[in-house]
Structures are given as C-alpha cells and as structure tokens.
Amino acid sequence: MSDTLKRAAAERAAQLVTDGMRLGLGTGSTAAHFVAAIGARVRGGLKVVGVPTSEATREQALREGISLSTLDETPDLDLTVDGADELDDDLRLIKGGGGALLREKIVASSSQRMIVIADGSKRVPKLGRFPLPIEVVPFGLTATERAIARLLDSLSMTGELRLRRAADGAPYVTDGGHFILDAHLGRIDKPNVLASTLNNIPGVVEHGLFLGLATGAILATADGLVELGQL
Numbered sequence: 001m002s003d004t005l006k007r008a009a010a011e012r013a014a015q016l017v018t019d020g021m022r023l024g025l026g027t028g029s030t031a032a033h034f035v036a037a038i039g040a041r042v043r044g045g046l047k048v049v050g051v052p053t054s055e056a057t058r059e060q061a062l063r064e065g066i067s068l069s070t071l072d073e074t075p076d077l078d079l080t081v082d083g084a085d086e087l088d089d090d091l092r093l094i095k096g097g098g099g100a101l102l103r104e105k106i107v108a109s110s111s112q113r114m115i116v117i118a119d120g121s122k123r124v125p126k127l128g129r130f131p132l133p134i135e136v137v138p139f140g141l142t143a144t145e146r147a148i149a150r151l152l153d154s155l156s157m158t159g160e161l162r163l164r165r166a167a168d169g170a171p172y173v174t175d176g177g178h179f180i181l182d183a184h185l186g187r188i189d190k191p192n193v194l195a196s197t198l199n200n201i202p203g204v205v206e207h208g209l210f211l212g213l214a215t216g217a218i219l220a221t222a223d224g225l226v227e228l229g230q231l
C-alpha cells in the first residue's frame with residue numbers, strides 16, 4: 001500500500017517536469033519512483049539533465065538512461081524532487097533516514113524549487129518523532145557527540161544520540177565518508193534554533209533539518225493526493 005502511494009506521489013511530480021529542465025534527483029524509496037518515472041519519459045523523448053543526490057540514485061538514473069551532470073557543471077537547478085522522513089505544514093522537513101542528507105541539502109539549496117514527495121504518513125504536526133540524522137566527521141567522534149549532547153541539554157532537549165550502524169555492525173559511512181548520529185528527540189519545538197546551533201559545532205558536517213528549502217509537497221493518501229505549498 002505504502003509503495004503504491006509513494007509511486008502515485010512520484011508520478012504526479014514527474015508530470016511537473018518539462019523539456020530542458022535541470023533536475024535534482026532525490027534519494028530513497030519514494031525518489032526512486034520519481035527517477036523511474038522520469039526514465040520512462042526520457043525514453044519517450046523528454047530532454048532533461050539530472051544531478052543525483054547519492055551514488056545509489058546516480059546508478060539508478062544511469063540505468064534509466066537519464067543524462068546526468070554534476071553540480072559543478074550545472075550549479076543552477078530548476079527543480080529538485082525528493083522524499084522526506086517527516087514534514088510539517090510549514091514544509092519543514094527531516095531528511096537523511098537513508099543517509100543522503102548532505103548531498104540532498106546541497107542540491108536542494110541549488111534549486112529554484114524543491115518538491116517533496118511522500119506518502120501521507122510522513123506528515124506530522126510537529127517534527128522530531130523521526131530521529132534527526134546528524135552527519136559528523138569520524139575524527140573526534142566522541143568529542144563531537146559530547147558537544148551535541150551539551151547543546152541539546154542547553155536547549156532543554158533530551159534524547160539519545162545513536163551512532164548509525166550498517167548491517168554488519170560497523171559504523172554506517174555516508175557517500176561523503178562521514179558517520180551519522182541519530183538524535184532520538186521525540187519532538188523538536190524550535191527547529192530553527194536547533195538547526196543553526198548544530199551547524200556551529202565543529203565536527204558536525206550537516207543535519208537533516210531542511211528549513212525553508214521545500215517549496216511544495218505532494219502527499220499520497222488512501223483518499224487521494226494532497227498538495228501543499230506551490231507545485
């Protein structure tokens with residue numbers, strides 16, 4: 001059911017793509033449906049160029065026959081379409097459940113529009129039930145973790161910081177060669193304060209709060225598609 005909903009949201013987003021667009025291609029199970037839908041349209045004659053947000057998406061897009069570029073060659077994108085782990089009604093997001101937050105944020109920031117596609121279960125009244133991914137440099141991991149814990153304490157936030165691990169038990173390593181600490185916060189009352197203060201900690205590369213980046217969202221529910229913001 002959830003996969004059918006993800007595909008429905010992705011296919012609606014694919015209809016927004018027109019010839020000549022420079023596209024940011026998101027990462028994750030929902031974004032993969034979008035990449036597949038764009039692949040089908042490319043095989044039907046659509047001309048676009050894509051900038052992938054992960055190695056996994058790059059490989060999928062190549063298999064789909066989508067022309068690819070890099071952000072260095074194509075620094076201004078028209079539209080990025082990506083999934084999310086949570087979003088609220090102000091189009092604030094938590095992303096990074098699949099570990100791709102850093103490239104996703106750089107690509108979204110380089111896009112005129114960012115459209116989130118998700119099944120309706122991702123919509124929440126308040127962010128934070130989904131653990132917030134914080135990407136950190138492996139060097140000095142313990143020091144960085146302690147600095148994050150002190151910051152959370154100073155903001156009266158509680159919650160465990162858990163080093164993300166791969167299936168073999170080793171630390172999960174992102175495409176950028178970093179680790180991820182998942183912050184189990186339960187609720188984030190002041191996302192802007194948390195976002196900006198996390199960015200001040202040496203060793204923190206990026207975090208999964210995407211604030212002011214999404215311009216629209218397509219949410220698929222059992223009752224149909226719900227659109228937020230501008231598509």
Ligand SMILES: O=C[C@H](O)[C@H](O)[C@H](O)COP(=O)(O)O
Nearest residue numbers: 028029030083096098099100
């Ligand atoms: O790092 C992964 C990305 O932020 C994904 O877009 C996010 O985790 C949502 O993934 P999915 O569509 O598989 O739920």
